[in-house]
Each structure stands twice: as structure tokens, then as C-alpha cells.
Amino acid sequence: MSATIRQVAREAGVSIATVSRVLNGSGPTALETRKLVRRAAERLRYVPNAAAQNLVRSRTDTIGVVLPFFAGEFYPEVVRGLDLAVQEAGWNLLLSTSHNAPADTERALCAMHGRVDGLVVMTPALPLARLAALAQDLPLVLLNAPTAGHAFDVLSTDGYGGARLAVAHLIALGHERIAVLAGEAGNHDADARLAGWRDELQAHSLPIPEAFVLRGDFSRESGVISGRRLAELAARADGPTAAFVSSDYMAMGAIWALVEAGLSVPGDVALASFDDIPSAAYFNPSLTTVHAHTQELSARAAALLLARISSGTDGGPHRDVLPVRLEVRASSGVPR
Amino acid sequence: MSATIRQVAREAGVSIATVSRVLNGSGPTALETRKLVRRAAERLRYVPNAAAQNLVRSRTDTIGVVLPFFAGEFYPEVVRGLDLAVQEAGWNLLLSTSHNAPADTERALCAMHGRVDGLVVMTPALPLARLAALAQDLPLVLLNAPTAGHAFDVLSTDGYGGARLAVAHLIALGHERIAVLAGEAGNHDADARLAGWRDELQAHSLPIPEAFVLRGDFSRESGVISGRRLAELAARADGPTAAFVSSDYMAMGAIWALVEAGLSVPGDVALASFDDIPSAAYFNPSLTTVHAHTQELSARAAALLLARISSGTDGGPHRDVLPVRLEVRASSGVPR
DNA sequence: GCATTTTATGGAAACGCTTTCATATACTGG
């Protein structure tokens, strides 16, 4: 067992109250006493028991993170931003995944309860009413979530605007028949990006055939499947010459499938995607994609949460939509 | 504030001891009492305070993870394996990054103290003596670390064997001048892979010029730098026709640089790398690489750690080296 | 039907810490 404050007190010949005061600087202490206590603590390799501190302070200095998955480069990027911000403040990160399953989400949130002082949640498919019940009175920041019907803080990437940017870029290149590789219906990000595609086409009075909407789930594997379908469509005379792809990972999968089908990108089909994960610039062809500032988004979420924790939940809900920018690279190009 | 056990007890008209027994099933209780307590707990939305439980049980049901970084696909893969294993056991994951800096590592480990019941550490550059001091008596599993000079459990990927496999493959294709893109000296993985390259060349009596050793740090950026140097070397008559690259990320960077220099992969320079991150198969060209079973490695680490925690640290240190296999894809090829 | 075991419950200690309150000592000012 580890040394306790009691042992340090005995070793130093003072009371435990004094030890606490010295080590936390939370009260007046004599120089001589300070030395004595520090030395004793050092000798015994004393580290305060966090569980006891948490209990008595009713603070854990930890924030909880709930994400759907832990694959690819996107979510890790979120965690990275949180980690950086949180570490700077001397706090900790408790991580859990929900697999987009309500049961796992509930389990995760319950386990967090009492272990964390606040929550960052990014779980596109969860009904927010349940979330409210589970979070009880923990400060909570949502990432990329709808803002209607609740009072949580929400920080979002401008998925809608980004999609329009990407589609506008393809149109500017001369494309008129532009497909979309969408995410799952009901997923907030997916819906926003799809809406952006639709509205931008509409704004240019371009055709919006339902056959051009290819559903996936943001994963590379679903990108392959949609990519094959895209290859079929592109083969037709009235098929798409370009596509907006709702995530970089899907774009990578789609490119794989297009190449498999003997098509070239951007020669036969031009692609613009979304996220700008670190790999996007290195992929071959490098991806024209909407940069989502993911790390900054989560860093701001952490900062906001820490502020909420320290100064109460005064003021209305804080909502912010981070602007995006288009990174034009090689995967988009002129139409055949 | 959340409801406490005391309030539940009052609401149900029983003592707190009874509430605890009912909710934990830790002692005999009457059916009638059970109902009463359950109902009261429900009504008050009672969730036990984890901090108090941790304190009195001196168990946190949490394991701590210390990794150098949080970028790319490799470390997330590690976390993923841990997450899966740990979640299944109903445990939690406390995450921290060390940035390969001793100071950050110490901070991370200290913060873990009392918040976790065990530690999974992967921090290639830390002197293990310090680690022993910081971990105190926490069960600890090391990932990809040297085994000499300490008694920790260690689970490793066979970096040495994998490197030999990759180099042997390049040799079998007919390459005789094979460079290496190595990691940082002192990093255990980097050293093992470099040694594998050297020994395999030696076993075939092939030249091992020191100029063929290009140092990096496993990152894509360092891959770009080494890739440029590789392009220069490859331009010479006696330059390398192939290279063993110590990580997939470096390979991606290197390919980027080689293409930039007007060289083709595998046409001008063949590449075999290490890790087989999920992207490796989708990259263009797809990477010939050593599959490291990263997720399985970390899942096993979690299992081992949980076993250690529940049944003490009896028996000597547990050391395992996971075998690897070579995934032959497009980035390797025949020499010019 | 009485001694004995089993079952159900409450009181209270303990976990390791922070913090309030009281007390003792050392300084200040007039």
C-alpha cells in the first residue's frame, strides 16, 4: 500500500491538517514545518489518494468523453484536441465509446457519473432526451449535434456550409451532374452535409436526381460500396462526372473502388470530400476536402466545459458553429 | 446535487446498510425490502457516488493508459483494443499522453495514482527505472518495451522478426541494395526493426552501407524528409532500389516525397513497411507491410492487466511476443 | 416447546483526505 497522509504526519511529527496545508498551500505554515513535511512526504513517496480527494472536494478534475467509435483518424483527432486542452489545465480524460448503440451509451454515461466533473459527448444517433436524463446535472458539451429542443451547449462544424463550398467548387470546375456519397440518415452531420449538397445544386438550378444519392456510413468500407455504385452510374452517358463525398474516409474507399473499376480520379470522376483528416493531403490523389478544424473544435469544447465547471452554468446555452474552408487538392478536376 | 444513499434510506424507511446490501446484492435482504429500496432509488434517480465507492473499496474499476501521442491511426488502434476489452469487463479507461517527454510522463503517472487500478504504458523513450518508481505498486503492463532489467509484464510485437520478413521479401524480389527508413535511436521499436533489417541483409551477405540508414521518428513528416533523401540516393547508380520503412506513416510520407521527385513506387523504388494500419490497404499504391496485430496486442494487455489486478501479481513477469505476418501488396515490386 | 441455527436489519467504524473551529504562541501599537 501507498503511504497515507497520516504516516507522513507521524514521520514529520505534525498533524495531518498541517501536512494537508503544506502540500496544498492552503493555509499559513512555518518555513521550518514546510521543510519537515516536504522531506517526510518525499521520503515516504507520498502521493495523495485521488479517490479520497475526489470525495471530500466533490471534484474529480476529470472530464468524460463519449464518442461513437475509435477508428480511423477523425475521432482520435477529437480526443487529441481534448487531451491537449485538458492536460494544460492539469485535468484528466476518461474515455468511453458508445458504438452508436443506446445501451452502450447509457452504460458509458452511468459509469461516468461521479468519476467526472463534466462531459463532452459526440454521439450522432442518440436521442437527446435520454441524454438529458442520464447526464443529470453534469455540465455537458455536445459536439456536432442539433441545437433544437434542448439547452445543452453545442459546438459544431459547419457541415452544411462546407458541403455547399465543396459542391460550388465542383460546379465552378464545370461539373453539372454531381452525385453525393451521403452518411446515414438521422446522423446530424450526414443530414447537414446532404442538405448542403442539395441546396447548392438547387441554387444553380442543376438536376438533383434521387439516384445520385448514395448512402453510406462515413466508413471506408461503405465508401468502397458506394464507390462501386458510383462507377456504374458514371459509366452512363447521363451519369455524374463528379461527386461530393461526405467524409474523407468514404472518399478513400470510393477512390479505391473507382480505380478498381478502371476509372481515374479526377480524370473520369472528380471528388470533393469533407473533414480534411491528416491523411487527406498525403493520399494519392490528394483529396480536395473541406477542412473541419476538428482538433480546434474539441479544444474549444474542453475550454468551454472547464469554464462551465468552474463558474457554474450561468447564462444560456452556448452555441457555436465553426467556419470551414475548402482545401483544393488533386482529387477534384475538370470534367471529361 | 445527486441523491445520496442516506436519502434513499430515508425514502425507503430502512438503514443505509440495507440500501447498500440491496443495491449491491451483498447480503441477505427480504423481498419486500428489496422492492422498497429499488423503488426509492428509482424515484430519486440515485446513482452511487463513484468517488466514495472508490475510496472505501480501494478499487476504481478503471485502468490507465499512457501513450506518447494521439496522432495517426496507430495509437488509436491501441486504445481501441483496450477499450473493447475493458468495456466488456465493465471497466473504464483513463487516458493520458506523454509526448515522449519525461516531465509529461511523470505528471501523467502521478495523476493516475489513486484513479486507476492498473496501468498500460507505451512510452518508448522512458527510462524504466523511473517508471518503476512512479508506478509504485500498481500493476503495470508494458507494450513494446525492452524486457531486460526489470520485472514488469511486457507484451510486444515482433518488430525484429517482422523487419526480417519484410527485408527477406524485398530480397526475394531480387533487390540487393536496400535502404532503411528507421525510427529514433533509443526507441525500442525503432531499434528492433533496424536490427532486423541489418541482420537479414547480413544473412544474405548483402552490403549494409551506413548511408542507407535514414533516421526519422515514425511520423509522416519525417517520412517525407527521409523520402527526399531516399530519392537522392536512388538516383545514383549504386543507390538503393528498395527500402524497408519502419512505419506505414513514414512510408506514406516517403511515397509522397518520391512521387514529388518524379520517381514511381514500386517502379523506381520498392517499399515494404511496418504496422499495417487500416489505411495501408487503401493507400495508393497499397502498402506491402508487416501486420502488427496492434488491436489484439492491446486487448491482450488489458486482459492480462485485469487478471493481475484481480488475482495479485503472483508468478513471474509475463512476457509475450506476438508473431507478425507480411501483407504483400503493391508498394513492393521487382527492381528496375 | 426449547435450544439452536438461519435470515434480516441497524448501528457504527472505517476509507484518506480537506476544512472549520478553537487554541496557543508570537508579534504589534500605544
Added chain:
DNA sequence: CCAGTATATGAAAGCGTTTCCATAAAATGC
């Protein structure tokens, strides 16, 4: 030199649980 203030310290309460122990009631054995 003494009242009054500032400084340093310890005793003890309390954070929300679990668990040990004692006790009361019910079930069992002969």
C-alpha cells in the same frame, strides 16, 4: 507592559460509501 491582532497548529467533523458486528426475529431440529 498589556490589550489586540496576526500566525501557526491540532482536534475533530464530514464527504458517501461498504462492511463488520450485534441484535432481533423467524425458521429449524430434536
